[in-house]
Each structure stands twice: as structure tokens, then as C-alpha cells.
Amino acid sequence: MRIASTADIHFSPQSYDHIREPLSHVRDEADVLIIAGDLTNYGKPEEMESLLNGLVRLRIPIVAVLGNHDYESGHQDDLIRMMTAEGIKVLDGTGYERDGVGFAGTKGFLGGFGRGVLTSFGEPQIKVFVQAALDETMKLERALMQLRSEKRVVVLHYAPVVDTVRGEPEQIFPYLGSSRFSEVVDRHGAKFIVHGHAHHGALEGRTTAGIPVHNVSLSLLMAQQPPCVYRVFDV
Numbered sequence: 001m002r003i004a005s006t007a008d009i010h011f012s013p014q015s016y017d018h019i020r021e022p023l024s025h026v027r028d029e030a031d032v033l034i035i036a037g038d039l040t041n042y043g044k045p046e047e048m049e050s051l052l053n054g055l056v057r058l059r060i061p062i063v064a065v066l067g068n069h070d071y072e073s074g075h076q077d078d079l080i081r082m083m084t085a086e087g088i089k090v091l092d093g094t095g096y097e098r099d100g101v102g103f104a105g106t107k108g109f110l111g112g113f114g115r116g117v118l119t120s121f122g123e124p125q126i127k128v129f130v131q132a133a134l135d136e137t138m139k140l141e142r143a144l145m146q147l148r149s150e151k152r153v154v155v156l157h158y159a160p161v162v163d164t165v166r167g168e169p170e171q172i173f174p175y176l177g178s179s180r181f182s183e184v185v186d187r188h189g190a191k192f193i194v195h196g197h198a199h200h201g202a203l204e205g206r207t208t209a210g211i212p213v214h215n216v217s218l219s220l221l222m223a224q225q226p227p228c229v230y231r232v233f234d235v
């Protein structure tokens with residue numbers, strides 16, 4: 001299976017005009033398209049409606065997770081309903097199998113990497129924050145456990161390793177993701193992980209167990225030579 005992957009579309013009519021033509025070829029190059037979050041800029045149903053108009057024309061099965069921007073207006077449940085109604089498989093702590101390949105996905109969360117991971121200590125606000133990260137790791141675990149297929153692909157919005165955020169200002173690394181998620185994937189196994197969110201990070205990384213991690217954030221892909229709007233991976 002050939003899997004095209006992108007993230008961080010941050011839909012606006014102007015920005016979508018830049019990617020409409022190159023994205024229209026995705027069906028010739030891949031069997032499935034993954035969109036790893038931040039489909040909209042402000043999480044507004046109007047943005048999603050316009051984006052879906054474009055996405056349905058691609059005539060390719062789409063698997064997606066939401067990103068933090070898709071939560072901005074508090075309409076995330078509406079967005080998921082709209083996407084689902086158009087046949088998009090939205091993963092939110094769920095697994096999906098297609099042609100022998102399993103997709104496990106959830107948004108993920110921030111909180112830092114390695115020794116820098118924020119832990120649950122002190123003020124109740126810190127504990128609430130850390131609990132939100134733990135809840136997301138449990139959702140990812142549940143998604144992976146739902147899959148029966150040997151070939152699995154993990155879809156996150158936030159970065160699960162520090163490698164793929166390098167290139168961003170070091171001060172904001174802890175806001176770009178958390179290695180709690182790569183630990184979960186290492187326990188369950190996967191062919192690779194795709195994520196977005198780190199718009200100016202690095203393309204490639206690996207988990208501690210050596211699982212490839214691909215940052216497919218659109219702005220990062222557009223900054224490549226030659227620019228592209230998705231990457232294609234074989235499983």
C-alpha cells in the first residue's frame with residue numbers, strides 16, 4: 001500500500017489555492033491519504049466545509065486526526081461529524097484497518113521529551129495538564145490494541161520524538177510534542193509514525209526502538225527542494 005501523508009493544511013481559501021493543483025495528483029501516486037491534524041486554522045465548521053469541498057474531489061480514501069487548531073473554536077465534535085459524513089476516517093483513539101494495513105491515531109499532546117517530560121507534581125493545574133497527556137497516551141494504546149494487522153501505521157498531530165522538532169526554536173520544544181507517545185508505539189510496534197504540528201522541524205526521526213518517524217507538516221514539505229504537498233510511504 002502506498003500511503004500519502006500531509007498535515008497542517010490550516011485551511012483558508014487563499015492557502016488552499018496554492019496546494020489545490022499539486023494535491024489533485026495524489027490519487028495517481030497513493031492508495032490512501034493521511035492528514036495529520038490542523039486541517040483548519042480556527043476550528044470553524046465553515047472552514048471545514050470549504051476544505052471538504054476540495055478533499056472529496058481528490059477521490060482517495062482519507063484517514064485523519066484533528067490538531068490543536070481544530071479545537072480552537074470548541075467545535076471539534078462538529079468537525080468530526082462533518083468529516084465522517086464525507087467518508088473520512090477520523091481517528092480519535094481508534095484503529096482502522098484497510099487492505100491489511102492498520103491505522104492507529106489520536107491527536108497526541110505536548111509536554112516535552114526524554115528527561116524533560118513534565119511530570120505530575122505540585123499544583124493541581126500541572127496535574128490536570130499532565131493527565132491530559134496521559135489520557136491521550138491511553139487513547140493511542142487503545143487504538144493500537146484494536147488492530148489485528150501486522151502492518152501498522154501510527155498517526156499523531158503532535159511530535160512523538162525530539163528529532164523531528166529540531167529546527168524549531170529550542171525554547172518551544174516542550175510545546176511541540178511529547179516522547180510519552182513514542183514510548184507507547186515502541187511497546188506495541190508499528191512500521192512508522194507520521195505527525196505534523198512542528199512546521200519548521202525536521203523531516204525524519206526515530207523512536208528509541210528505531211521506528212521511523214516522519215514529520216509531514218505542509219510548511220516543512222513546501223520548504224523542500226523541490227517543494228511537495230505530501231510524502232508517499234510504502235508499507
Ligand SMILES: [Fe+2]
Pocket residue numbers: 008010038067069196197199
Ligand atoms: Fe499546525
Ligand SMILES: [Fe+2]
Pocket residue numbers: 038067068069157196197
Ligand atoms: Fe498544531
